[in-house]
Amino acid sequence: MATKAALMSDDDRPKKKQEPNALENLGGRVTGVWSEFTGFLSDVRAEMKKVVTPSRKEVEVTTTVVVIAVLIFGVFFFVADSVFDLGIKTLLHKLGGM
Numbered sequence: 001m002a003t004k005a006a007l008m009s010d011d012d013r014p015k016k017k018q019e020p021n022a023l024e025n026l027g028g029r030v031t032g033v034w035s036e037f038t039g040f041l042s043d044v045r046a047e048m049k050k051v052v053t054p055s056r057k058e059v060e061v062t063t064t065v066v067v068i069a070v071l072i073f074g075v076f077f078f079v080a081d082s083v084f085d086l087g088i089k090t091l092l093h094k095l096g097g098m
Contacts, residue, residue, distance in 0.1 A: 054062075
């Protein structure tokens with residue numbers, strides 16, 4: 001009795017996938033990295049087209065807001081530090097530490 005493999009002609013047999021050699025594998029990786037890099041650059045170019053430069057008035061307004069916020073926070077932390085400093089000094093004085 002003939003086996004199934006013997007009954008199949010060369011055209012009917014499933015083709016064994018040949019593994020790529022090291023050079024072909026390296027070439028595939030290099031072209032893959034290059035296509036990813038060029039895709040990244042095209043994405044960057046598309047995003048840079050969406051960037052809008054603020055007007056002078058917008059820059060002045062946001063700068064003013066930042067400067068005022070920094071001053072408010074500076075005063076707040078100065079007052080909070082002074083209160084804690086006074087509290088610690090009073091506590092240490094009453095405990096006889098200073």
